[in-house]
Amino acid sequence: MKIDIIKEVSTIIPFKNTRFTSILIILFIIALIAPYVAPPFLTYILLTFFCYVPIVIGFNLLLGYTGLLSFGHGLFVAIGMYTSVYLMRNYGVTSIEIMLILAATLSALAGFGVGLLCIRYVRIFFAMLTLAFSMVFYSFLLKFYWLTGGDEGLGIYTRPALLGMKFDTLYIMDFLTKVYYYYVLAIMVILLIFMYRITTSHFGICLRAVKENPRKADESGLNVKKYRLYAFVISAIYTGIGGALLVQVTRHVVPAITYWTYSGEIVFMTLLGGFNYFTGPIIGAFVYIVLRDLIMSLTIYWRVILGVALLLIVIFVPGGLMGGAKSLSKLIIKKRESYEFS
Amino acid sequence: MSLAELQNVKKYFGDVHAVDDVSLKINENEQISLIGPNGAGKTTLINIFAGTIKLNSGKIIFMGKDITHLPPYKRCELGLARSFQLPAIYPNLTVYDSVRASIISKLKKGKRFYSSVDLDDEVNKMTKEVLELFELYNKRDMLAIKLPHGDKKLLDVACAFALWPKLILLDEPTSGVSTIEKRKVMEKILSVSKEMGIKSFIIVEHDMDIVFSYSNRIIVMYEGKVLADGKPEKIKENAEVVRILLGKVK
Numbered sequence: 001m002k003i004d005i006i007k008e009v010s011t012i013i014p015f016k017n018t019r020f021t022s023i024l025i026i027l028f029i030i031a032l033i034a035p036y037v038a039p040p041f042l043t044y045i046l047l048t049f050f051c052y053v054p055i056v057i058g059f060n061l062l063l064g065y066t067g068l069l070s071f072g073h074g075l076f077v078a079i080g081m082y083t084s085v086y087l088m089r090n091y092g093v094t095s096i097e098i099m100l101i102l103a104a105t106l107s108a109l110a111g112f113g114v115g116l117l118c119i120r121y122v123r124i125f126f127a128m129l130t131l132a133f134s135m136v137f138y139s140f141l142l143k144f145y146w147l148t149g150g151d152e153g154l155g156i157y158t159r160p161a162l163l164g165m166k167f168d169t170l171y172i173m174d175f176l177t178k179v180y181y182y183y184v185l186a187i188m189v190i191l192l193i194f195m196y197r198i199t200t201s202h203f204g205i206c207l208r209a210v211k212e213n214p215r216k217a218d219e220s221g222l223n224v225k226k227y228r229l230y231a232f233v234i235s236a237i238y239t240g241i242g243g244a245l246l247v248q249v250t251r252h253v254v255p256a257i258t259y260w261t262y263s264g265e266i267v268f269m270t271l272l273g274g275f276n277y278f279t280g281p282i283i284g285a286f287v288y289i290v291l292r293d294l295i296m297s298l299t300i301y302w303r304v305i306l307g308v309a310l311l312l313i314v315i316f317v318p319g320g321l322m323g324g325a326k327s328l329s330k331l332i333i334k335k336r337e338s339y340e341f342s
Numbered sequence: 343m344s345l346a347e348l349q350n351v352k353k354y355f356g357d358v359h360a361v362d363d364v365s366l367k368i369n370e371n372e373q374i375s376l377i378g379p380n381g382a383g384k385t386t387l388i389n390i391f392a393g394t395i396k397l398n399s400g401k402i403i404f405m406g407k408d409i410t411h412l413p414p415y416k417r418c419e420l421g422l423a424r425s426f427q428l429p430a431i432y433p434n435l436t437v438y439d440s441v442r443a444s445i446i447s448k449l450k451k452g453k454r455f456y457s458s459v460d461l462d463d464e465v466n467k468m469t470k471e472v473l474e475l476f477e478l479y480n481k482r483d484m485l486a487i488k489l490p491h492g493d494k495k496l497l498d499v500a501c502a503f504a505l506w507p508k509l510i511l512l513d514e515p516t517s518g519v520s521t522i523e524k525r526k527v528m529e530k531i532l533s534v535s536k537e538m539g540i541k542s543f544i545i546v547e548h549d550m551d552i553v554f555s556y557s558n559r560i561i562v563m564y565e566g567k568v569l570a571d572g573k574p575e576k577i578k579e580n581a582e583v584v585r586i587l588l589g590k591v592k
């Protein structure tokens with residue numbers, strides 16, 4: 001079978017859409033030079049954002065493409081985090097690749113088990129069930145403190161080896177913002193490409209059919225439950241990898257990750273950016289993480305402010321930031337056209 | 343061998359005997375019209391056949407297999423497709439993607455996670471073929487929900503045809519369409535089925551002129567039972583059928 005490389009690449013980077021392609025290239029260049037021009041705390045925020053990208057796009061494969069709202073995705077973040085921490089603390093593992101692979105595997109297994117039970121339900125029942133699973137894990141983490149560190153969680157005090165290279169002599173902030181940053185950036189880009197391909201694959205079309213009208217999809221020969229389960233497992237893998245990447249930045253894991261409010265934050269980011277768009281949750285995560293840091297440093301009532309913001313968005317721009325931007329640009333184009341014709 | 347067989351099929355909704363002990367044999371190359379007044383149980387019969395709803399008792403055989411307890415998607419895999427009386431669409435999929443979903447299902451390519459569907463010539467060629475046959479190709483980029491009612495019905499039918507089934511069940515494909523349009527839609531469906539080589543179908547239809555002009559078998563349902571079943575000429579002569587149909591349906 002002959003594979004046309006240029007055609008394959010053009011499905012990911014739409015060369016024909018020059019404006020979009022140039023935006024992508026500019027963003028990538030900014031990401032590349034940021035550690036050398038931006039102050040470390042900004043690079044640190046950017047790094048945190050990169051770690052959240054797999055989490056939110058994984059989450060949105062379920063919400064935006066399959067129509068299932070999970071309120072328990074913190075569970076898979078936690079699996080990724082605890083797996084890494086456990087490997088580092090108890091088994092002296094340094095290779096981050098091993099941590100990522102094991103985090104992905106365990107998330108997939110957990111995703112399969114939880115998914116199998118949850119996909120029988122949809123809408124609020126699905127949301128409640130995922131939430132319940134996450135909360136069960138939360139109590140487990142609290143109870144078995146000798147294993148999990150209880151509510152104080154577990155810290156990591158060593159540095160992972162990236163591609164077999166050790167960076168033990170670097171200051172931790174330098175390690176994170178100058179080395180680990182690029183590692184996460186690379187993984188994020190790869191995961192983004194994979195996810196984009198999944199959403200535009202044969203499977204992706206079927207998923208959206210299942211979301212839009214499960215009954216019709218069923219009558220059209222698609223095994224609705226199976227598609228939901230596949231989506232759930234892929235989603236769990238992405239979220240788990242995100243957690244494993246993130247824990248190296250936070251250097252600490254606590255059970256609160258599995259508490260429903262944390263899962264709520266993932267939901268928030270996705271709604272903020274707009275779950276009907278591939279880029280929506282990514283933009284949502286960026287804005288949320290920057291805003292949270294900003295507002296957190298200004299007031300202790302940041303949760304209230306973010307809560308009100310979510311309310312306003314749901315009421316006034318249900319399509320999220322991306323949806324809002326799209327209607328705005330449509331409005332501008334219409335205005336321009338009406339000028340031209342008048 | 344017959345294509346399908348319903349044996350003593352029953353479906354009750356409380357006291358309503360929607361389908362009451364119906365037995366039918368359906369052969370290949372039969373273009374069947376299922377007629378009867380409103381509430382006769384036609385939709386219910388289609389739903390039971392396709393697996394949309396469960397029956398109370400009875401047995402359904404399709405392609406020599408007992409499908410009584412198979413879920414709809416498995417029946418579809420065996421070659422049974424249907425369209426809905428109230429058009430079933432994928433609201434926020436484009437017309438093109440709606441049909442593509444059926445084609446992917448037909449080709450069993452749904453498990454391809456990492457292949458670009460836009461680069462799949464087989465899928466896109468077949469999708470284009472079906473859309474052109476139904477004259478929906480220039481509306482391919484429209485969201486299904488934005489289509490006018492008649493086109494929604496047609497898209498629903500197109501999705502069923504795109505599965506290249508052995509037997510297709512069409513529940514009132516022309517309902518809600520103006521009388522002039524009805525004939526056009528019907529002719530479209532007939533010519534497409536010829537073109538695509540789909541030879542056996544059951545169409546629920548009200549318009550008697552249309553019914554008698556295209557089908558080679560007519561099944562009349564009334565209050566959940568099969569009242570008459572036979573060639574159009576025979577049905578025309580059946581006095582009781584004429585009374586019920588003219589009395590209840592204009």
Ligand SMILES: Nc1ncnc2c1ncn2[C@@H]1O[C@H](COP(=O)(O)OP(=O)(O)O)[C@@H](O)[C@H]1O
Pocket residue numbers: 355358359360378379380381382383384385386387
């Ligand atoms: N889901 C349901 N619940 C209760 N009664 C139903 C349901 N579906 C159909 N019926 C009843 O079953 C009978 C047959 O309906 P239906 O099959 O839709 O008739 P037709 O399609 O021939 O007009 C009607 O009396 C209808 O009211």
Ligand SMILES: [Mg+2]
Pocket residue numbers: 384385386427
């Ligand atoms: Mg009906």
